[in-house]
Amino acid sequence: MAEGRILIVEDEHIVAMGIKRMLKGLGYTVTGVASSGEDAISKAESTFPDLVLMDIMLKGELDGVEAAKEIKARFDVPVIFLTAYSDSNILERVKKTGPSGYIVKPFDEKDLHSNIEIALHRHRNEKEDLEKN
Amino acid sequence: MRFKDVPLKPKLVILIVVGIFLVLAVSMAVIIGTVTTQEEKLAYDKSIEMADNYANQFDAHMKANQAVARTLALTMAEYEASDREEAIGILENVLEGNPSLIGVYLGYEPNAFDGRDRDYVNTSGHDATGRFVPYCNKIEGPLVIEPLVHYDSSDYYQLPKATGEDILTEPYFYEGIFMMSYDSPIFKDGEFAGIAGVDVPLEYVDEVASNIRTFDTGYAFMVSNTGVFLSHPTRKDWIGKKSFSDFDSKEIKNASDDIRQGIGGHIEVKDPTTGKTVIMFYEPVETGESAFVLVVPKEEMLAGVADLRDRLLIISAISIIFMAALAYMIARSITKPIDEIVDDFRNIAQEAVKGRLDVRANTDVEIDFREIPSGLNEILRAVIVPVRETIRVTNALAKGELKERVNVDVQGEFRDLGDTLDKFSETLNRIIDDSNAVLTAFQHNDFKREILVHGHGDFKLLTNGIEETRRALDLVTAQRRAAEKALLDYAMELERSNKLKEEMERVINNSPVIVFLWKYEPGWPAKFVSENITRLGYEVTDFTSKKVFYEDIVHPEDLKNMHEELARNVESGCDVYTSEYRIFTRSGEVRWVDERTFIQRDEKNEIHLQGIILDITEHKKAEEVLLQIEEIHKKEIHHRIKNNLQVISTLLYLESGNFSDRKVMDAFKESQHRVKSMALVHEKLYQSEDMVSVDFADYIQNLSNYLFQSYSVGSGKISLRLDVDNVFLGMDTAVPLGIIINELISNALKHAFSEGEDGEIYIQLHRNRRDSLSFRENYKNTEDQVAKCEKIDCTGISGTQGLNKVEDRLTLIVRDDGKGFPEGLDFRNTDSLGLQLVTALVDQINGSIELDTSRGTGFIIIFQDLKYKPRV
Known part of the structure; x- marks a missing residue:
C-alpha cells in the first residue's frame, strides 16, 4: 500500500470527490480539498501535505500555476498538475514552475498512482541529497 | 262703440256708481231680510201669545162652569133629604150665584131621587111620569122651573149615563139661544142615579171674542172642535151654523184638523170676509172642546218691517247720488293731468313731424306721471344726437374728409345708421387708398400690386381701369424678367456644376476612398487616380506617367486570384464585382484593401475599369480579433461540456463504489466509459484548430x-x-x-x-x-x-x-x-x-x-x- 499525505486542489467538487476516493483506494491520506488558489495556499500551510494535486483552471484570482509557484516556494511541497488543457501557452507557464508531474484528464487510478509515487520518491531523494550536502 | 273708446271720466263714474249700487243692494237685501225675519218673529210671537192668553181665559171660564156642574152632581149624590123643593131651591141658588149660566138642571132616573115620582106627576120640574127633571133657567128673562126635554134620546143625558163621566155637549140652539151644556153623572150607592148639568150661553163667548182687537183691523173668534163658529165679530149669521169645513181652502182644512186634535198653530190665508191676506193663529181651549182663533192681516203685522225697508231704500238712494258726485270728482282729478300730458305730447308730435326736435315736454306734472314727459324728452334727445352726428359726418365726407367717423355711442337702428355711414366712408376710403397704393407701386416699377378693392358702379370703372393698365404693364415686365432670369439661371447652373465638381473632388480627396480608372491591359495602367493616393505614399503622377503600374503594388500572393477573378467577371459579362486583397504602400507596408469595380464596355467593345479602393486593414484586424474571441468562446463551451461530462463520469465512479455486485459495477463502468467517450470528443474539439x-x-x-x-x-x-x-x-x-x-x-x-x-x-x-x-x-x-x-x-x-x-x-x-x-x-x-x-x-x-x-x-x-x- 502506498503512503503519503495529499492535498487535492480542484474546483469541481464532484471531480474532487472522485479523485479523493481513488487516492484513498490507493492507500493515500487526503489532507484536504481546496477549490481556489488562495484556499490551496492556506490549506498547504495548515495541513502539511507531502504532495499537492493541482487543477490549473480554478475559481478566484489565482490560477493553479500561480498557486503552485507560491506553494513550492513557501512550503517546498511537490505539485502534480491535473488538467484537461494541453495548450502550449499553459504548458510553457507550467514548465517554469518545475512541476513534479503533469497528468492530462481523463486519467485513471494507474496514472495517478505512478505519477504520485515518482513525485514523492524524487522529492525524498532531493531532500536526502540536500541533507547530505 | 268699444269700451276702450269711452273717455276715462264717465268710465270711472259708471264703475264707481255701479260698484256702490251693488254693494248697497246686497247689504240692503241682507238687512231687510234679517229685520223682516225678526219683526215677523216678534209679531208672530205676540199674536201666538195673545191667542194663547185668550184661550186660557176661556179655558178658565169653561173650567169654572164645568166645576159648577160637577159640584152640583157631587152635592146631589150626597143629598139624603129627598126634598124635591129643596133641590130645586139649590138649583135656583146656583143659577143666581153664577150669572154666566143660563140654566141649571138635574135629571134623575125614574124614582131614583126619592121613589115618590107618582106624587109629582106634572108638577113643576117633573115630567108626566113624575120623574124628577127640574130645569131652572132664565131663558125668557125671569127665572123659571121647567122639566127637561129629550133626556131619553139626547147625548147630554145618555152619554153620562152610558160612560159614567162628565161630558160637554156640542154647541146648540135652544129656544133661540146658542149654548153648550156641561153634564156630570150622579151616583147613589154606586149606581147611576141621574145627571147634574149647567147650560152656558155662547153669546157671552161671542161678546168677549168679538171685542178683541189686535193691530188695526185684526180680530178674534172661536170655533168648536168640529170647526163650527162659536163667535164672529161681523158675521153673526155664521155662529153655530157655518163650520171650517165649509171653506174651500186647504190651509183652513189643515187648521181644522189641528183644532180637532187640540194642536195650536197658524196659517196664512185669504180672509173670506175682508179678502185681505191674513195670518190666522189658532190655539185650543182645553176644557171647552173649542179653539180660539186670532186673525191678523199680514200687512198690518209687518207694517214696521216695511217702514224700515223704505227708510233704508231712501238712505241708499242718497248714498248713491253722493258717491256718484264723489266719483266724478276723483275721475276729474285723475284725467286732468293725463289730458294735459296728452295735449303736450300731441304738440311735440306735431312739432317733431315738422322737423323741430328742440321742443321739450313739460315735466312739471303729478309725480305719478312724471316718467312720461321725461321719457319723451329722453327719446327726443336720443333721436336728435344721431341725426346731428349723421349730418356732421355727411358734411365732412362731402368736404373729402374720408377719415371722419360717427363717434357717438348710440344703439339699435341709430347704430345701424351710423354704421352704414361709417361703412360707406370706409369703402370709399379703401377704394381710394387701394388705387393709390397700386399707382404708387407703378412709380416704383412694381406691377404686381393688384387692385384688391373693387368698387361698384362708377367706382368699378375707376378700379377696373387701373387694374387693366397694371396687368398690361405687369405682362411686359414679366416677359422681360423671364428672359433675364433664364440667362442668369444658365450662368448659375454653370457655376454650380463647376462648384459641384470641385466639391466632389474635395469630398473624394478628403475621404479614405481612392478612385481609379484603369485600362484593361496587362499591368493595369491607371488612366486616372484621385489625389488622395498620397494616403498610400504615392503621387498621382506616379500612375499617370506609367512609372508605376497598378499590378506592381498588389501583393504577389493575391495577384493570381485577382487576375482570375477579373478575367472571369469580364468573360461572364458581369458589370460590378468586389474583391479584397493586399497591396504595398510606397514605404513597403502591406495594407488590406476592398476594391469595388465597375466594368465599362464602350461601343468599340473596349473595356475600362472604374473602381474605388478602400483601406480595410483595421477592419481585417478587428475581424481577426473577433474570430479569436469567438474561438475562445467555443473553446470555453467545449471545455465546460467536457468538464460536466467529467463530473458525470466521476459521479458514476463514486456511485459504483457503493456496490459490490460485479454486474452493477460493470454497468457503472460501461456507463462511465460511454460518458468518457463523449467527453473525449469535446476535448478533441477544443484542442482542434477550427473548433x-x-x-x-x-x-x-x-x-x-x-x-x-x-x-x-x-x-x-x-x-x-x-x-x-x-x-x-x-x-x-x-x-x-x-x-x-x-x-x-x-x-x-x-x-x-x-x-x-x-x-x-x-x-x-x-x-x-x-x-x-x-x-x-x-x-x-x-x-x-x-x-x-x-x-x-x-x-x-x-x-x-x-x-x-x-x-x-x-x-x-x-x-x-x-x-x-x-x-x-x-x-x-x-x-x-x-x-x-x-x-x-x-x-x-x-x-x-x-x-x-x-x-x-x-x-x-x-x-x-x-x-x-x-x-x-
Missing part, C-alpha cells in the same frame, strides 16, 4: 488506450493495431461514432479473448475516395467555392452549406482475432445494450453495418460524415 471538426485518428488512439487501461489489458497480452487515415469529423458524426467504437472495443476486450490469451484488436478507418485529397482539403475547397461570383450581381454570398455535395463515404472496421461472435446470435437483435446502441447509432449517422466472422469478430461500418446546417 468544428475532430481529429478522429487522434481520438481513436486516446479512446482505445483509455479502454485498454480500464479493462486492465495494458500488460501487453492483447495488442492494439490501428490503421487510421487522417480524418476530421464533425460533432454530429464524431459523438455517435465515438460511442460505437467504445462499444465495439469494449465488447472485444470483454468477450473476445479468454483469460491470459494473446490476441489483437485491429481498428481501421479509411476514406473511400478515388483521388488522394484529404477530406480536410476538400472541406476547405467548398468554402472557397462559396466566395465565387454567382450570376450577374456578383455580390451575393449564397449559403450552400447544407448537406455536403461531395460523396465522401468512410469505412470503419473493428476486428479481433478472438474466439468469434457467438453463433446463432443476431447482433441486430440482442439484449446487449452495447450492440443495441451500435445499431441505433449506425442508423443515426446514415451508415450500414456488417458482421464479418471469417476470422474472429469483425464489424464493418460504412458511413458518411453528416454536415447539418449550423444549428444556431
Whole structure:
C-alpha cells in the first residue's frame, strides 16, 4: 500500500470527490480539498501535505500555476498538475514552475498512482541529497 | 262703440256708481231680510201669545162652569133629604150665584131621587111620569122651573149615563139661544142615579171674542172642535151654523184638523170676509172642546218691517247720488293731468313731424306721471344726437374728409345708421387708398400690386381701369424678367456644376476612398487616380506617367486570384464585382484593401475599369480579433461540456463504489466509459484548430488506450493495431461514432479473448475516395467555392452549406482475432445494450453495418460524415 499525505486542489467538487476516493483506494491520506488558489495556499500551510494535486483552471484570482509557484516556494511541497488543457501557452507557464508531474484528464487510478509515487520518491531523494550536502 | 273708446271720466263714474249700487243692494237685501225675519218673529210671537192668553181665559171660564156642574152632581149624590123643593131651591141658588149660566138642571132616573115620582106627576120640574127633571133657567128673562126635554134620546143625558163621566155637549140652539151644556153623572150607592148639568150661553163667548182687537183691523173668534163658529165679530149669521169645513181652502182644512186634535198653530190665508191676506193663529181651549182663533192681516203685522225697508231704500238712494258726485270728482282729478300730458305730447308730435326736435315736454306734472314727459324728452334727445352726428359726418365726407367717423355711442337702428355711414366712408376710403397704393407701386416699377378693392358702379370703372393698365404693364415686365432670369439661371447652373465638381473632388480627396480608372491591359495602367493616393505614399503622377503600374503594388500572393477573378467577371459579362486583397504602400507596408469595380464596355467593345479602393486593414484586424474571441468562446463551451461530462463520469465512479455486485459495477463502468467517450470528443474539439471538426485518428488512439487501461489489458497480452487515415469529423458524426467504437472495443476486450490469451484488436478507418485529397482539403475547397461570383450581381454570398455535395463515404472496421461472435446470435437483435446502441447509432449517422466472422469478430461500418446546417 502506498503512503503519503495529499492535498487535492480542484474546483469541481464532484471531480474532487472522485479523485479523493481513488487516492484513498490507493492507500493515500487526503489532507484536504481546496477549490481556489488562495484556499490551496492556506490549506498547504495548515495541513502539511507531502504532495499537492493541482487543477490549473480554478475559481478566484489565482490560477493553479500561480498557486503552485507560491506553494513550492513557501512550503517546498511537490505539485502534480491535473488538467484537461494541453495548450502550449499553459504548458510553457507550467514548465517554469518545475512541476513534479503533469497528468492530462481523463486519467485513471494507474496514472495517478505512478505519477504520485515518482513525485514523492524524487522529492525524498532531493531532500536526502540536500541533507547530505 | 268699444269700451276702450269711452273717455276715462264717465268710465270711472259708471264703475264707481255701479260698484256702490251693488254693494248697497246686497247689504240692503241682507238687512231687510234679517229685520223682516225678526219683526215677523216678534209679531208672530205676540199674536201666538195673545191667542194663547185668550184661550186660557176661556179655558178658565169653561173650567169654572164645568166645576159648577160637577159640584152640583157631587152635592146631589150626597143629598139624603129627598126634598124635591129643596133641590130645586139649590138649583135656583146656583143659577143666581153664577150669572154666566143660563140654566141649571138635574135629571134623575125614574124614582131614583126619592121613589115618590107618582106624587109629582106634572108638577113643576117633573115630567108626566113624575120623574124628577127640574130645569131652572132664565131663558125668557125671569127665572123659571121647567122639566127637561129629550133626556131619553139626547147625548147630554145618555152619554153620562152610558160612560159614567162628565161630558160637554156640542154647541146648540135652544129656544133661540146658542149654548153648550156641561153634564156630570150622579151616583147613589154606586149606581147611576141621574145627571147634574149647567147650560152656558155662547153669546157671552161671542161678546168677549168679538171685542178683541189686535193691530188695526185684526180680530178674534172661536170655533168648536168640529170647526163650527162659536163667535164672529161681523158675521153673526155664521155662529153655530157655518163650520171650517165649509171653506174651500186647504190651509183652513189643515187648521181644522189641528183644532180637532187640540194642536195650536197658524196659517196664512185669504180672509173670506175682508179678502185681505191674513195670518190666522189658532190655539185650543182645553176644557171647552173649542179653539180660539186670532186673525191678523199680514200687512198690518209687518207694517214696521216695511217702514224700515223704505227708510233704508231712501238712505241708499242718497248714498248713491253722493258717491256718484264723489266719483266724478276723483275721475276729474285723475284725467286732468293725463289730458294735459296728452295735449303736450300731441304738440311735440306735431312739432317733431315738422322737423323741430328742440321742443321739450313739460315735466312739471303729478309725480305719478312724471316718467312720461321725461321719457319723451329722453327719446327726443336720443333721436336728435344721431341725426346731428349723421349730418356732421355727411358734411365732412362731402368736404373729402374720408377719415371722419360717427363717434357717438348710440344703439339699435341709430347704430345701424351710423354704421352704414361709417361703412360707406370706409369703402370709399379703401377704394381710394387701394388705387393709390397700386399707382404708387407703378412709380416704383412694381406691377404686381393688384387692385384688391373693387368698387361698384362708377367706382368699378375707376378700379377696373387701373387694374387693366397694371396687368398690361405687369405682362411686359414679366416677359422681360423671364428672359433675364433664364440667362442668369444658365450662368448659375454653370457655376454650380463647376462648384459641384470641385466639391466632389474635395469630398473624394478628403475621404479614405481612392478612385481609379484603369485600362484593361496587362499591368493595369491607371488612366486616372484621385489625389488622395498620397494616403498610400504615392503621387498621382506616379500612375499617370506609367512609372508605376497598378499590378506592381498588389501583393504577389493575391495577384493570381485577382487576375482570375477579373478575367472571369469580364468573360461572364458581369458589370460590378468586389474583391479584397493586399497591396504595398510606397514605404513597403502591406495594407488590406476592398476594391469595388465597375466594368465599362464602350461601343468599340473596349473595356475600362472604374473602381474605388478602400483601406480595410483595421477592419481585417478587428475581424481577426473577433474570430479569436469567438474561438475562445467555443473553446470555453467545449471545455465546460467536457468538464460536466467529467463530473458525470466521476459521479458514476463514486456511485459504483457503493456496490459490490460485479454486474452493477460493470454497468457503472460501461456507463462511465460511454460518458468518457463523449467527453473525449469535446476535448478533441477544443484542442482542434477550427473548433468544428475532430481529429478522429487522434481520438481513436486516446479512446482505445483509455479502454485498454480500464479493462486492465495494458500488460501487453492483447495488442492494439490501428490503421487510421487522417480524418476530421464533425460533432454530429464524431459523438455517435465515438460511442460505437467504445462499444465495439469494449465488447472485444470483454468477450473476445479468454483469460491470459494473446490476441489483437485491429481498428481501421479509411476514406473511400478515388483521388488522394484529404477530406480536410476538400472541406476547405467548398468554402472557397462559396466566395465565387454567382450570376450577374456578383455580390451575393449564397449559403450552400447544407448537406455536403461531395460523396465522401468512410469505412470503419473493428476486428479481433478472438474466439468469434457467438453463433446463432443476431447482433441486430440482442439484449446487449452495447450492440443495441451500435445499431441505433449506425442508423443515426446514415451508415450500414456488417458482421464479418471469417476470422474472429469483425464489424464493418460504412458511413458518411453528416454536415447539418449550423444549428444556431
